[in-house]
Amino acid sequence: MNRRFLIALLLLWSLGPLLWQVYTSFCSDQALIQPFVSNDHRWTLIHYQNVLNANPPFWRYLINSLIVGATSTFLCLVLALPAAYALNRIPRQLSVLTRLALVGAALFPYVLLFLALLELARALNLGNQLLALSLPYAALSQPLAILLLNSAFNDLPPELEDAAKLEGLSLFQRFRWILIPLISPATASTAILVFLFSWNEYPIALTWISDSNKLTLPVAMARIAGSSIYSVPYGAYAAATVLGSIPLVLLVLIFQKPIVSGLTSGAVKG
Amino acid sequence: MTVFLLLPSLLFLLVVFVGPLFRYAWLSFHADSVMTGLIAIPNGGANWLRLVQDQRYWQDLGQTLRFAGVSVGLELFLALIIALLLDQRWRGRDLVRTLALIPWALPTTVMALGWRWIFNTPYGPIDYFTNLVGIGSLNILGDPNLTWMATVWADVWKTTPFAALILLAGLQTIPVDLYEAVRLEGGNPLICLRRITLPLLRPYILLALLFRLAQAFGVFDLIQVLTGGGPASSTESVALYAYWNALRFLDFGYSSTIIMASFLLISVICLIAWIGLQILIPTHSESRGVIKS
Numbered sequence: 172m173n174r175r176f177l178i179a180l181l182l183l184w185s186l187g188p189l190l191w192q193v194y195t196s197f198c199s200d201q202a203l204i205q206p207f208v209s210n211d212h213r214w215t216l217i218h219y220q221n222v223l224n225a226n227p228p229f230w231r232y233l234i235n236s237l238i239v240g241a242t243s244t245f246l247c248l249v250l251a252l253p254a255a256y257a258l259n260r261i262p263r264q265l266s267v268l269t270r271l272a273l274v275g276a277a278l279f280p281y282v283l284l285f286l287a288l289l290e291l292a293r294a295l296n297l298g299n300q301l302l303a304l305s306l307p308y309a310a311l312s313q314p315l316a317i318l319l320l321n322s323a324f325n326d327l328p329p330e331l332e333d334a335a336k337l338e339g340l341s342l343f344q345r346f347r348w349i350l351i352p353l354i355s356p357a358t359a360s361t362a363i364l365v366f367l368f369s370w371n372e373y374p375i376a377l378t379w380i381s382d383s384n385k386l387t388l389p390v391a392m393a394r395i396a397g398s399s400i401y402s403v404p405y406g407a408y409a410a411a412t413v414l415g416s417i418p419l420v421l422l423v424l425i426f427q428k429p430i431v432s433g434l435t436s437g438a439v440k441g
Numbered sequence: 442m443t444v445f446l447l448l449p450s451l452l453f454l455l456v457v458f459v460g461p462l463f464r465y466a467w468l469s470f471h472a473d474s475v476m477t478g479l480i481a482i483p484n485g486g487a488n489w490l491r492l493v494q495d496q497r498y499w500q501d502l503g504q505t506l507r508f509a510g511v512s513v514g515l516e517l518f519l520a521l522i523i524a525l526l527l528d529q530r531w532r533g534r535d536l537v538r539t540l541a542l543i544p545w546a547l548p549t550t551v552m553a554l555g556w557r558w559i560f561n562t563p564y565g566p567i568d569y570f571t572n573l574v575g576i577g578s579l580n581i582l583g584d585p586n587l588t589w590m591a592t593v594w595a596d597v598w599k600t601t602p603f604a605a606l607i608l609l610a611g612l613q614t615i616p617v618d619l620y621e622a623v624r625l626e627g628g629n630p631l632i633c634l635r636r637i638t639l640p641l642l643r644p645y646i647l648l649a650l651l652f653r654l655a656q657a658f659g660v661f662d663l664i665q666v667l668t669g670g671g672p673a674s675s676t677e678s679v680a681l682y683a684y685w686n687a688l689r690f691l692d693f694g695y696s697s698t699i700i701m702a703s704f705l706l707i708s709v710i711c712l713i714a715w716i717g718l719q720i721l722i723p724t725h726s727e728s729r730g731v732i733k734s
Contacts, residue, residue, distance in 0.1 A: 287465060
């Protein structure tokens with residue numbers, strides 16, 4: 172009974188706030204201000220209609236975030252895979268030092284980089300370009316990606332590559348046909364973590380993008396908060412929260428194994 | 442050849458991580474604001490002198506440290522309980538673990554406004570509850586003494602699953618026979634925790650602690666959306682202050698100084714936390730000696 176109670180508490184604590192948003196999103200404005208009073212006109216879909224018919228419509232932000240997430244993940248992996256492989260093939264002390272620096276960079280609260288990155292965006296004329304966001308995103312998730320992929324390469328038996336070398340396969344061929352397929356589980360974990368990071372990132376998207384058609388989901392959400400505390404349309408906002416959460420809840424439910432193993436092996440190796 | 446595989450990635454990292462730090466260090470000794478037409482002009486240590494005398498900065502620093510200390514402490518404590526719970530075997534464990542991970546996966550800004558609604562006075566459920574038990578309306582987001590606790594609550598909610606997962610990974614590396622050895626010698630679960638679990642978990646606790654401390658010190662998204670730093674700047678963090686200075690007051694020189702100071706402080710705090718943890722939790726070999734003797 173003790174354990175069941177703890178489990179119930181854990182679920183209530185984790186999901187309660189989200190379920191409250193789901194509940195709010197279906198409540199009419201009248202019912203919202205009396206959440207615990209029975210009301211004949213409690214249920215409504217008006218908030219969802221408002222959010223989906225807003226200008227720009229809500230799904231625009233979802234698509235923007237999806238595009239940025241996908242390009243960032245791709246760019247990050249293209250850079251991190253060779254680097255993670257090479258990290259085992261440089262002098263040992265140098266490799267240990269590099270790994271230590273990568274851990275430091277992974278721990279670093281990247282929000283402090285916003286000002287210098289903003290200057291960089293202005294200098295290179297990258298502001299207000301959705302795809303340009305994937306440059307800082309790929310770079311910021313690089314340390315974690317290299318560390319995760321490097322530990323996956325480390326776990327492969329060295330004889331494997333020696334055998335492939337004897338067969339006369341070039342570095343690129345070994346990479347393409349032997350190593351990449353073998354570490355694909357780790358690559359999948361890394362890809363999902365990078366995607367999550369890019370999807371959720373806020374300060375850089377906030378400072379780089381101002382065009383309301385190009386906003387990513389987190390910035391679009393915060394824009395609503397920019398209005399006064401008293402005039403925030405909570406019903407519409409709750410509907411937006413629910414719509415914005417669905418892709419991530421699905422992502423976590425579908426990819427829970429690679430996510431957990433990514434975080435876990437990051438911890439065990441780090 | 443291998444160098445060419447590493448080079449693109451490392452160059453990228455240098456531009457994004459190391460470049461900014463040099464830029465901040467350089468800018469912190471320059472006036473660069475609307476007053477100078479956004480052109481950097483050397484001004485000696487004027488920015489740093491201003492920082493030392495800036496009441497608002499010290500207030501924000503105190504608030505940031507309070508936020509980081511309280512929320513990371515709570516997170517690790519709760520994470521340990523959750524990890525211990527998830528380390529046991531029971532039906533539906535994997536599903537619960539997945540569901541508990543959802544808060545961590547959601548964008549901070551998405552839930553920050555959700556929390557604003559939950560803490561709303563008088564329409565939120567928290568307000569309803571405090572009225573129900575007779576405390577009355579607390580006006581959580583309007584009272585400078587209470588609002589910071591709401592930010593801690595929201596932060597603990599979001600980041601505990603991450604810490605729990607890291608600790609769980611550590612728990613699963615501990616061999617079961619170690620516990621049995623203690624049990625055979627008549628040790629109770631508390632002794633197991635003190636002598637085996639915590640010492641063997643130390644590297645994982647360290648990782649979670651350092652990561653969370655650094656991230657909590659740089660708290661930005663949550664505060665900006667949940668409270669906007671208010672009421673009366675009572676929840677403003679140093680990262681938010683640096684952001685205001687850059688984008689509202691257009692003072693890049695001073696903003697860089699705040700960021701540079703924060704970077705140095707985080708490094709020191711992490712170092713202290715690292716040493717502190719070494720002292721607080723004995724290493725496993727020592728503790729095994731204690732059990733045997």
